[in-house]
Amino acid sequence: MTLSVRAIAEASKRASRNLASSSPERRIESIRVASKLIEQDRLSLLESNAQDLADARHMLDSGEITAASFERLGLTDKKLAEMTHSMLAVAELPDPLGRVLQRTELDVNLELEKITCPLGVLAVIFESRPDAVTQISALGLKSANAVILKAGREVERTASALVTIIRQALKNSGLPEDSVNLVTGRESIQQLLGMSDMVDMVIPRGSKQLVEFVKANTRIPVLGHAEGVCHIYVDAAADPDMALAIIDDSKTDYPAACNAAETVLVHEQIAGSFLPRLVEWLGSRNVILRGCEKTRAILAGQPVEAVADAEWATEYSDLVLAVRVVRSMDEAIEHIHAYGSSHTETIVTQDPIAAERFLARVDAAGVFHNASSRFADGYRYGFGAEVGISTSKLHARGPVGLDGLTTYKYVLRGSGQLARNYQGPNARPFTHRRLPTDSRHN
Amino acid sequence: MTLSVRAIAEASKRASRNLASSSPERRIESIRVASKLIEQDRLSLLESNAQDLADARHMLDSGEITAASFERLGLTDKKLAEMTHSMLAVAELPDPLGRVLQRTELDVNLELEKITCPLGVLAVIFESRPDAVTQISALGLKSANAVILKAGREVERTASALVTIIRQALKNSGLPEDSVNLVTGRESIQQLLGMSDMVDMVIPRGSKQLVEFVKANTRIPVLGHAEGVCHIYVDAAADPDMALAIIDDSKTDYPAACNAAETVLVHEQIAGSFLPRLVEWLGSRNVILRGCEKTRAILAGQPVEAVADAEWATEYSDLVLAVRVVRSMDEAIEHIHAYGSSHTETIVTQDPIAAERFLARVDAAGVFHNASSRFADGYRYGFGAEVGISTSKLHARGPVGLDGLTTYKYVLRGSGQLARNYQGPNARPFTHRRLPTDSRHN
Numbered sequence A, B: 001m002t003l004s005v006r007a008i009a010e011a012s013k014r015a016s017r018n019l020a021s022s023s024p025e026r027r028i029e030s031i032r033v034a035s036k037l038i039e040q041d042r043l044s045l046l047e048s049n050a051q052d053l054a055d056a057r058h059m060l061d062s063g064e065i066t067a068a069s070f071e072r073l074g075l076t077d078k079k080l081a082e083m084t085h086s087m088l089a090v091a092e093l094p095d096p097l098g099r100v101l102q103r104t105e106l107d108v109n110l111e112l113e114k115i116t117c118p119l120g121v122l123a124v125i126f127e128s129r130p131d132a133v134t135q136i137s138a139l140g141l142k143s144a145n146a147v148i149l150k151a152g153r154e155v156e157r158t159a160s161a162l163v164t165i166i167r168q169a170l171k172n173s174g175l176p177e178d179s180v181n182l183v184t185g186r187e188s189i190q191q192l193l194g195m196s197d198m199v200d201m202v203i204p205r206g207s208k209q210l211v212e213f214v215k216a217n218t219r220i221p222v223l224g225h226a227e228g229v230c231h232i233y234v235d236a237a238a239d240p241d242m243a244l245a246i247i248d249d250s251k252t253d254y255p256a257a258c259n260a261a262e263t264v265l266v267h268e269q270i271a272g273s274f275l276p277r278l279v280e281w282l283g284s285r286n287v288i289l290r291g292c293e294k295t296r297a298i299l300a301g302q303p304v305e306a307v308a309d310a311e312w313a314t315e316y317s318d319l320v321l322a323v324r325v326v327r328s329m330d331e332a333i334e335h336i337h338a339y340g341s342s343h344t345e346t347i348v349t350q351d352p353i354a355a356e357r358f359l360a361r362v363d364a365a366g367v368f369h370n371a372s373s374r375f376a377d378g379y380r381y382g383f384g385a386e387v388g389i390s391t392s393k394l395h396a397r398g399p400v401g402l403d404g405l406t407t408y409k410y411v412l413r414g415s416g417q418l419a420r421n422y423q424g425p426n427a428r429p430f431t432h433r434r435l436p437t438d439s440r441h442n
Helices: A005-020 A024-040 A042-061 A067-073 A077-092 A131-142 A153-172 A187-194 A208-216 A240-252 A268-284 A293-298 A309-313 A329-339 A352-361 B005-020 B024-040 B042-061 B067-073 B077-092 B131-142 B153-172 B187-194 B208-216 B240-252 B268-284 B293-298 B309-313 B329-339 B352-361
Strands: A100-107 A110-118 A121-126 A146-151 A180-183 A201-205 A230-234 A261-267 A288-291 A320-326 A344-348 A366-371 A388-390 A398-400 A406-417 A433-435 B100-107 B110-118 B121-126 B146-151 B180-183 B201-205 B230-234 B261-267 B288-291 B320-326 B344-348 B366-371 B388-390 B398-400 B406-417 B433-435
Touching: A005 A110, A005 A121, A005 A146, A005 A180, A005 A187, A005 B352, A024 A042, A024 A077, A024 A131, A024 A153, A042 A067, A042 A077, A042 A153, A067 A153, A077 A131, A100 A406, A121 A131, A121 A187, A131 A146, A131 A153, A131 A180, A131 A201, A146 A153, A146 A187, A153 A180, A201 A208, A230 A240, A230 A329, A240 A261, A240 A268, A240 A344, A240 A366, A240 B406, A261 A268, A261 A329, A268 A288, A268 A293, A268 A320, A288 A293, A293 A320, A309 A320, A309 A329, A320 A329, A329 A352, A344 A352, A352 A366, A352 B005, A352 B406, A398 B406, A406 B240, A406 B352, A406 B398, B005 B110, B005 B121, B005 B146, B005 B180, B005 B187, B024 B042, B024 B077, B024 B131, B024 B153, B042 B067, B042 B077, B042 B153, B067 B153, B077 B131, B100 B406, B121 B131, B121 B187, B131 B146, B131 B153, B131 B180, B131 B201, B146 B153, B146 B187, B153 B180, B201 B208, B230 B240, B230 B329, B240 B261, B240 B268, B240 B344, B240 B366, B261 B268, B261 B329, B268 B288, B268 B293, B268 B320, B288 B293, B293 B320, B309 B320, B309 B329, B320 B329, B329 B352, B344 B352, B352 B366
Parallel strands: A121 A146, A121 A201, A146 A180, A230 A261, A230 A344, A261 A320, A288 A320, A344 A366, A366 B406, A406 B366, B121 B146, B121 B201, B146 B180, B230 B261, B230 B344, B261 B320, B288 B320, B344 B366
Antiparallel strands: A100 A110, A100 A433, A110 A406, A388 A398, B100 B110, B100 B433, B110 B406, B388 B398
């Protein structure tokens, strides 16, 4: 790439304006063509990837990348098939654009519509995974957003080969090639993060460190979460068998996931009978328990280490679980608000009144009753695709589907109306009548 | 105030958690009580205001505040009546909380709801206007958000007297007094802007300089717009009489408003006949025209100054209008995207196809056909109250009503389901059935 990052961003902005008024059929077509070309160019993609892997092996040896990064880098026939399959699945999703969110008659022949439209330009900063290129490009095209991809050095050749193919598909489908752009080099990150006039959203895909770096270095809205410190509150009225199964699933199904549980809060009324069963169950699953003073007293004789105060806010991302005995649901909620990351908080109880109280009072993106915290996920929620998970409260919260890549605009259709006729002593009244929408979603 | 800004913010956060689970009736009651107490304490409020005014007179003389600021500061019986009337109107609005935005059955007895809830803590930084205190407090209480008010020095005594009354009303209604707090002093602004862990949204209410300062100095989401550079595009197929009337209303109804027009773009096919009428009409309304080369050629002999390139992006906020002749709608749209602020853009035309093309292609919070740009306003849109106008694309765009002070959370109600049973070779399938909502809005 000889163009400057700024010039690429400007080209992306122009492309985004064309994309915004392109037909959904044409954008779907471009995703299908890209998927087909990727299958056709399989061998040359694997070759580019092999070169990346060879270099990455040295980066691994010198500690520049982690073993996990290295593992995620490799392409195989199977992986490529999964990638094109995911692209086609995104193409088939319902169109997120042009949805009428609200319709209001302001007066006769003066009608206001609130309709969804694309954000504009997305900058995606990712590490290792080649599937980030195909997934984000498909999501961008489906939602008519231009995409600027910034690939980590370890995956540059693979990313470049994929982007070349996708741009060919765009050209073949009569869409602007600059709908998908690739930038490289460490310094391009800072440049992208500084272009709030060109970039409408930044999506970091990678380590917690990357997400934190991006959040701390831009005023552009960031879609991404750095932490998931999720709690399971076992109420006095919990079914202990259900509580054990939910804790097990929430902790051990995939401990590195952000929706895995880190802390269990147990009501003191059942702690005496429940904790010995918990320690036995989790012991058989190789989960290490840490506990508050009361937990350790109840489990005297068991090797349960104490939890330091700051540790309650830790995302272990491992087979480690902190346990605290609480005197009441209020104390549990206070703990959650003090140490949680507002990601997903669960109550296990057979008492529907306690459940509803917990669901209403806890401030988090997800509040669950009698279900594993692992359900906090775009696919499981039924979004078809997951763009990311957000612990921000604005724009999008929790698992984010295609809708998270849209904004809306107000369309007003009149017949020459003037605002001044609707004010003052002889003001014409507004009707402000809510009209039905034929929105597919609510 | 002897408490630190940090301590006040922490108290606000705690109060916000209580507010979030309070009943709508109790919050409405607190607004009504506050309105009644303000009426009762009329005389002492006027006295506090008189002291502010006396000091502000000196600040005006020394140039510390503007004449416009000074004018907005004064309270009268009429003004107080308007303030309490507005509070009661906010109390009567539909409840923005607990609305079910989406309901999905994930599986039997596993149901997901997306429901609206408060943001948390709002920091409102305002100048001069005492009615900012009552309006924002009422909006905050209605939406169950705690509010931290930072008043300009010129209005400190008045704001303090009003906040004391509102906190009394909160106490009388059994709600936490810290739902509404006041901080003072210039340094408290920087402190508030730095507390992204406590403050969920910043709302600047005042000069363009204030809004720009706030936006440049915080990572907390800001609800506010700095500029409105709005265009009227007069298409080849425009009804010239309608175009004149719409331009007149958009420019002269309230030139200082952000939704006033700054530039008129005229299709070259009708420029020859339209521009002489425009200059005559606007001359009679004391509007000064500035023009591009073609405009000046057509209006040769008229005193139309040239527009420098950078000037096309200027918000005149005055009886000045820039005029440019364009060869096509495409050129008009390019101009709008290059110089506009994505606030409100209008096309005047009798050609429905041209209109729909403009509405689809222009990227702005509001796109209007045959209507004055001045309709871009929360009250006119039928929101009941306007919290602000946003030219940001995320969270809230355009005029923002009470809904802009809410976020949502996902509530999942299960019966012991585990995520691991829904994956792998024998995965139980999700039903992902969209269920009806009884949502009042769409």
